[in-house]
Amino acid sequence: MARPKAHREHIQGARSPADLEPVAGLRETFQKLDFAVDESRITLDGRRMLLIDAFAVGALRTELVESLGTDAARGLLTRIGYAAGARDARSARNLYPGAEDYERAYIAGPQLSALEGLVNIEPVEFVMDVARGSFYSEYLWRDSSEGEIHVTNYGTGELPVCWMQIGYACGFATAFMGRPILFREVQCCGMGHEVCRVIGKPVDQWSDAERDLGYLTPRAFVNMHLVRSTALSGPAPNSRSTAPGGRRVESSADRQMVGISPRFSAACHSLNRVAPTNATVLFLGESGAGKEMFARTLHRISQRSAQAFVAVNCAAIPETLLEAELFGVEKGAYTGAVTSRPGRFELAHQGVLFLDEIGNLSHAAQTKLLRVLQEGEIERVGGIGTKRVDVRVAAATNANLAEAVNRGDFREDLYYRLNVFPIHIPALRNRVDDIPLLMDAFLKRYCDAHGRTVTGFTEYATEALLNHDWPGNIRELENLVERAVILAPEGGAIDAVHLFRNEDRLRAPNRNETTVAANRRNPALDPGRNSPDARARSRVRGGQTLDQVVDMMIGDALEEVGGNVSAAARKLGVSRARLDYRIGKRKKT
Numbered sequence: 001m002a003r004p005k006a007h008r009e010h011i012q013g014a015r016s017p018a019d020l021e022p023v024a025g026l027r028e029t030f031q032k033l034d035f036a037v038d039e040s041r042i043t044l045d046g047r048r049m050l051l052i053d054a055f056a057v058g059a060l061r062t063e064l065v066e067s068l069g070t071d072a073a074r075g076l077l078t079r080i081g082y083a084a085g086a087r088d089a090r091s092a093r094n095l096y097p098g099a100e101d102y103e104r105a106y107i108a109g110p111q112l113s114a115l116e117g118l119v120n121i122e123p124v125e126f127v128m129d130v131a132r133g134s135f136y137s138e139y140l141w142r143d144s145s146e147g148e149i150h151v152t153n154y155g156t157g158e159l160p161v162c163w164m165q166i167g168y169a170c171g172f173a174t175a176f177m178g179r180p181i182l183f184r185e186v187q188c189c190g191m192g193h194e195v196c197r198v199i200g201k202p203v204d205q206w207s208d209a210e211r212d213l214g215y216l217t218p219r220a221f222v223n224m225h226l227v228r229s230t231a232l233s234g235p236a237p238n239s240r241s242t243a244p245g246g247r248r249v250e251s252s253a254d255r256q257m258v259g260i261s262p263r264f265s266a267a268c269h270s271l272n273r274v275a276p277t278n279a280t281v282l283f284l285g286e287s288g289a290g291k292e293m294f295a296r297t298l299h300r301i302s303q304r305s306a307q308a309f310v311a312v313n314c315a316a317i318p319e320t321l322l323e324a325e326l327f328g329v330e331k332g333a334y335t336g337a338v339t340s341r342p343g344r345f346e347l348a349h350q351g352v353l354f355l356d357e358i359g360n361l362s363h364a365a366q367t368k369l370l371r372v373l374q375e376g377e378i379e380r381v382g383g384i385g386t387k388r389v390d391v392r393v394a395a396a397t398n399a400n401l402a403e404a405v406n407r408g409d410f411r412e413d414l415y416y417r418l419n420v421f422p423i424h425i426p427a428l429r430n431r432v433d434d435i436p437l438l439m440d441a442f443l444k445r446y447c448d449a450h451g452r453t454v455t456g457f458t459e460y461a462t463e464a465l466l467n468h469d470w471p472g473n474i475r476e477l478e479n480l481v482e483r484a485v486i487l488a489p490e491g492g493a494i495d496a497v498h499l500f501r502n503e504d505r506l507r508a509p510n511r512n513e514t515t516v517a518a519n520r521r522n523p524a525l526d527p528g529r530n531s532p533d534a535r536a537r538s539r540v541r542g543g544q545t546l547d548q549v550v551d552m553m554i555g556d557a558l559e560e561v562g563g564n565v566s567a568a569a570r571k572l573g574v575s576r577a578r579l580d581y582r583i584g585k586r587k588k589t
């Protein structure tokens with residue numbers, strides 16, 4: 001890292017890094033901080049850092065407690081700490097790249113907290129096996145800045161008070177492990193103990209984690225991790241999906257919202273605010289970002305939860321049939337309309353109708369929809385009278401409706417009717433902190449669904465998932481994990497080779513240099529993956545040999561091109577002769 005020499009000397013003159021060294025290697029981490037004094041900029045791994053007076057933090061904390069109440073302030077600060085920990089985890093992995101250095105990178109977390117002056121950390125016990133999913137960590141926290149601030153203002157009490165630090169530890173460890181890790185203070189200076197003592201374990205290994213998890217989730221309808229489906233009470237009888245194509249009917253309980261990141265939290269707060277009303281809600285976001293899940297949650301937490309939830313994907317129904325689907329048909333309205341039948345609006349009476357891809361509505365359907373929203377009345381196709389319906393509409397689009405209005409493709413009055421309460425669903429690449437939680441949730445879901453035992457994700461797989469750009473958002477992550485659960489060895493872990501096929505890798509754009517650098521360290525994402533060195537590095541930890549991995553890649557490539565060896569060779573970037581040789585070897589063994 002380029003750093004003007006004078007600045008460095010000045011900083012070292014102020015206080016030697018050796019004085020700050022509570023754990024081995026802190027000096028090394030300290031060297032990664034960049035003090036550009038002339039520009040008033042402190043950076044760490046390209047992130048701007050601030051030196052803030054602990055008194056100011058204390059004043060902010062007091063204001064939060066006084067204005068929000070202790071519980072809400074604790075939740076807010078815990079989640080802010082979580083976001084900081086998750087970011088530090090990314091920096092730690094950039095500072096100590098490579099899966100070989102995973103533990104070294106992990107240790108940078110406590111070092112960064114110590115360096116940032118938050119707390120003096122003394123490790124007691126530390127066990128981490130990413131692929132097996134096992135984690136145990138115990139620390140003593142001495143001189144907790146947060147504890148000191150709290151005790152100064154409020155004295156000691158019965159509950160632990162180092163909220164941001166706990167959040168930080170959870171965020172940091174979760175991002176490393178690819179599964180939710182919960183830390184808890186079993187002693188705290190805020191409770192009168194001399195030092196704080198913290199223990200971290202995977203969430204499902206705590207027997208009484210509900211309260212702690214409550215502080216980590218932005219709303220009660222959000223989960224830190226998905227409970228196993230056997231623990232669910234079964235599908236809600238009134239929750240039906242009527243999308244065409246015989247889509248699997250599932251209950252909203254199957255699809256609990258999972259997340260903690262700031263943008264996801266903001267969307268949840270909006271949802272929580274609008275849910276008890278009857279307002280029309282417009283969900284905006286990229287394809288696969290989870291708009292339908294938000295709509296289902298809206299239904300679940302609304303006053304209409306006992307009534308129907310009906311989903312319609314306007315893009316999946318031919319335009320000529322859509323009107324009849326939505327508003328119903330009277331017998332004889334057109335050739336083939338041999339009986340009268342109700343539309344989705346009538347089916348959703350007193351409940352919630354979710355209209356996905358609303359930008360695809362024809363002008364005629366738009367006019368009818370506007371009428372329902374304004375008058376609460378529908379008219380069946382070929383009908384003469386109107387029917388009153390009481391339906392709350394939730395709509396969604398990944399298109400820019402304002403532009404569609406400008407082009408004349410979408411009615412302006414309907415746009416304003418729908419856009420009363422827009423909620424932006426963030427793309428997955430903008431909620432990276434949630435990836436480990438989603439990985440874990442999907443792992444559990446598909447192990448259950450397919451009757452498989454998979455222990456977790458290897459370091460390579462975790463890195464690959466955290467660095468992927470996710471053009472297909474949560475749906476893409478879910479599909480990758482489902483396939484990987486099937487491909488991974490029974491009783492083993494998911495590795496990068498189980499996740500990404502060549503086409504995924506080629507399609508994924510590299511957003512920035514950090515991603516490129518990270519991908520280089522990752523054999524599965526590395527364009528030079530077929531070099532002997534990269535292949536050697538790709539030796540899988542989940543119990544597979546290099547030969548098995550190569551065979552799997554060849555098998556995938558052959559399958560993708562329908563068994564054409566020349567095409568498979570081109571896909572793999574090797575000569576036909578070499579692939580022939582390799583296939584011959586496969587057949588012998």
Ligand SMILES: [Zn+2]
Nearest residue numbers: 162188189196
């Ligand atoms: Zn404490």
